[in-house]
Every structure is written in C-alpha cells, then in structure tokens.
Amino acid sequence: MKLLDFSSYVAAATVSISPTTGWIIVGLLGALWIALGFWLGRKAQTSEGFMLAGRNVGLSLGSATAMATWVTSNTTMLAPVMALTLGVWGMLAYSTASFGLMLFAFFAIRIRKLLPQGYTAGDFFKLRYGRFGWSIFLAITMLYSLSWLVSMAIAGGDLMEALAGIPYVQGMTVILAVCVLYTLFGGLYAVIGTDFIQSLIILIGIVFIGSLVIAQLDFDQAYVHISTYQPSLLKIMMPAALLAVFNNMLFGFGEVFHNNVWWSRAFAMREGVAPKAFLLSGILWFPIPIAAGFIALAAAPLGINIVDENQTGPTVAAAVMGNAGFGAAAGIVILIVLFCSMASSIDSLLAATSDLLIKDVHGGLLGRKLNDQSFRRVAGMVILLVALVAWLLALPHWPIINALFISGPLVGSLIWPVIAGLYWKKLNRPLALTGILAGCILGVIAYFQIGWHTASLIGAGVSMGFTILARFVKPSPFGCES
C-alpha cells in the first residue's frame, strides 16, 4: 500500500546554499549589527548607560528585546522537535515558557521597589540570602548562562555548516565575533536596539514559512493522516507530553525568574514600563513555538521525511519553500531567521553575564571600585573573556545542550527562593538554601533516573516544600520590610 508521495519533497528537503552565498549573508548581517551597535552605543558613556541603557528603555524596545531574547535557536529548532515527537501537547508545552515572562511582569514592579538602584540579580540574592546564598546563585546561574551561550554558539556553527557548507569552527567563530563586537561597542543599548530588528525578522520569517505550510496543507487529510498513523500525537493522555507541559513551564519560570538577562532588563526600563513590556513580550512570544511546532506537525501529512529530528524545522521549511517555488531562497531565509534568533540570545547573554561578573565578582567578591573610564576597559575585557571561554567550550563541539537541559532542575530550585525573597517578610534562610541544594540534587537524579520531562518539576517541587517550611519554622526577618 502506497501511503505517501515523497517525490516532490525529497529533493526540496535537501536545499542548501553555496558557501559564498552563506558568507555574503553572514557578512552583510554581521556588518549591519556591528554598525547598529556602534551607532546605538554612542550614548553608552557611563557604566549605567553601558550596562542598563541609561535606565530609560521604553515599551516598544523593552517588549521587543524581551521577546527576541527568548526566541533562541532552541525555540526555532527545538519547538518543532517537541511538536514532532510529543504532538499537540508538546507544542503547547514549549509555549508555556512564555508564562515565565508574563509572571516576571509582577516581579518587575517589586524589583524596582526593592532595588531602585540595582544592577544585577546578584544584588538581590546577596541582599536576601547573604554571601552563601549568593554563591549558590552565582554557581547555578553561571553554569546555566554559559551552557546557554555555548549551545547557541554551537548551534550557529552547526547551522552554517549544514546550510552553507561553512566549516563549523569558522561559522561558530563568526557568529560569536559579530555579537561580541556590537555588544562591546554599544553595551545594552546595542543589544536592545539590534534585538528589536532581529525580533521583527524572526516574526516575519516564521509567519512567512507558516503561511506556506497552511497554503500547501489539506487540513482534513492532515487530520486523517495523523489520527491514523501518528495517533499518539493527538492523544489527550500522552504521558511524556503531559509531563513536559509542567516541566517546561517550571523550567521557563526558573530561567526567567533568576537570570540576570531578565533582571537587567527590569532595571533598564523606565519607571512603570517593565511590567507592561514583560507581559506584552510573553503574549507575543506565546504563539511562536506553536507556529514553529505546527510546521513540524505538518511534516508527515505533507510527505516530508525527517531523517534527523533535530533538523525538523529547517527540513520542513526548506521543503515547503522549495515546493512553493522559492527553492533558491529557502536556505537564505532559513539562515537569516536562525542567525537572528541566535544573535538575539548570544548578545543578551554576553551582556548580562559580563554585568554579573563585573558587579558581583569584580566589584563584590574582589571589592574593586570602578569609575566610568576604567569601567569601559574592564567591561570590554570581561565581555572578551566570556566570549573566549564560550569559544573554547564550543570548539570541541561537545553536546553542551545537555548541560543546558540538566540545568533545568537547578534553575527550577531557585523559583521559590526568588518569590520568598521578593514578597515575604521573614524566612528561615538556611532551610530555604538547603531546599535549593536538595532540589538541585534530586532534580538531577530525576533527570537521569526518570526522564528529562520530570527534572525541573522535581527540582522546583522539592525547593518549594523547603521554602514553604522555611516560612514557618524559626523564620527571621529579612530586615528590609517596614
């Protein structure tokens, strides 16, 4: 029995561009971002200007930067994989990461009240949990941020090799170098400005490819195909997918609630802007994984063979564009969209991680004070140092993405200590910190023993239990509330 007609898609799915075309696109995009970074960075004269864009970011730029930063290569590459393997629930599971951004809108109000002159998330942890708590936070966030940064660099190298035949090391180095240069020139001004344009390009690209899928898909036939040959993708009680919903949501909460990428944006936005910007960015981000996932769900009904699930998004995009007569442009569009999604995350991570190292390690741990002149020199060196570490870690092409996934229970364990620190008057701090460590350990064990789709849930659940207990068992005041 012949089930599908693959003939029109097999060739299209392997569409790629020449190395020359790849270098031209990367060169043009890189030049554009660097020029923008240089131009936008003219205002970054002081440390506050460089790190927090003068604490004067408005609603449109604020929403766009939050949304663009959250659209990583994981969103455009992993969301289709989750939809392909876990179906409708998998698609929704990825979208629940937007709830973290929406809830951070509440946090932003409180953060600005508690730390009107704050710079980093580390300020908060040191204030609420002392040096030991701050050390735990720093260890977790550096592991998480570096693994996120390195996984983006690796994805960039992989993408350019797969699409344009550019050798991995060259591609990875170029994407990292471009982001370093414009972050170096313009600080958060450059990051936020480029994020705005990158978010528009990403949205246009996803809507364009999604429209092509809709135009080519017969929805009735697609439903019949999936319910006949992939019935579990529509199953309401699909265990792995259902667990992924809670796990991803809590992973997202943990990522957003603790990481300096988001705290620095809360500090950078004008008074009253941050809550609206985070809520708006969450709402705008929510449909993106659904659109990316929908593209993947259409693969089998359209007769597109997926050889490597990690390449689901580009494979389907190339196939539908090829089938619509955009064969030559397919690789170019995919390269531009994915390059933007990676750059918008790499720049934010470079800036936020460097801020944390300057303020918390250089200023906090080493006790060094910086004036505005020496700040730019140190900031530049730290950005270069972070980039060099990321480059060295990306060089051997280790599967760092696994480290990012394993960090799920670690960041999940920070959810409740952040909530308690922001809203509660008193807490048994040693007990809450014990909860973070217990959540990390048990969450990592769950990752290996039960499955990735339970790790963040276990980490967050254990930490929640300890934190609630810490509110009632010998709590002591934080000393900051009236």
Place this chain on the structure above:
Amino acid sequence: MGAGDIEFVDAAGSPVREVASDNGTVKLSWTTSEDDVSVIVEQSSSADFSLAVERYRGKDTGSVLTGLPEGGHYFRIAAEGTADWSPPLLATVTFFDRDSLKLLLSLGGLVVLATIGTIIGGHVMTIGRPVSDTTTTGKSIP
C-alpha cells in the same frame, strides 16, 4: 540487492532487531551496500507483515517516525523493485506507568498553581506597601 545488503542499524552502525520507546517515537536508520539506492520501509502490527503499510520510499538513509501508539510495531526494508526484505525490526512502545504519571501530574499541577498563586498573592499584598530598604537610598548593594 539482497536482504543482507540493507538492514536497520543503531547509532553506532551495528545491526539492530529491537528498539524500545517511551513516547511513541522511533528513529530508523539503515545502511545500503551501494550509494543512491531507493528503498521502501514498511510497517505492520504483525511479524508476518500481513497488513503492512508503506512508511517511506526514497533515497534517505533514515526516518524518524513519531506518534506510534503503545504496543509492538514491526518494520522491514527493501530496495525498491525487489522483494528481498530485511529481517524485521520490532519497536515496542510503552508509555510511562499510569500510577507514577498521576502522581507526577498532581505534583506538577500543585507546584504550578502554588507558584502562580503565591506570586499573584504576593503582588496584591505588597503593591501598596512602602519599602524601607537601605537600597532605596540609591546606594548599590555591597
């Protein structure tokens, strides 16, 4: 080309006859003795392939099949135009244990609701409350 020339292999390239899945996804890979061979992959719920369906036809060397229901699924492969089928591959899909699932889903629901509820509750309780914090003086936290 004979059946011995095309066979399912694992990630290391070794022949494989059985695979297990906990989410209905099976990644099939195969090797052919010659390049550019068009193959046919069939699936059946029985080892004798009495009710087989074609799942792939083309020159790729693998296929990711998703959404399979619980149970055993047999796959076989042959070069197009021949009837020299490979030995069958049995893919067994077993979803997560139901009791553990209910427990973890209950925990997930509880943690998520408690988290969202505590944030909203905290926001409501603190929105109008003044903060007497050393940080409001403008000094950065040491």
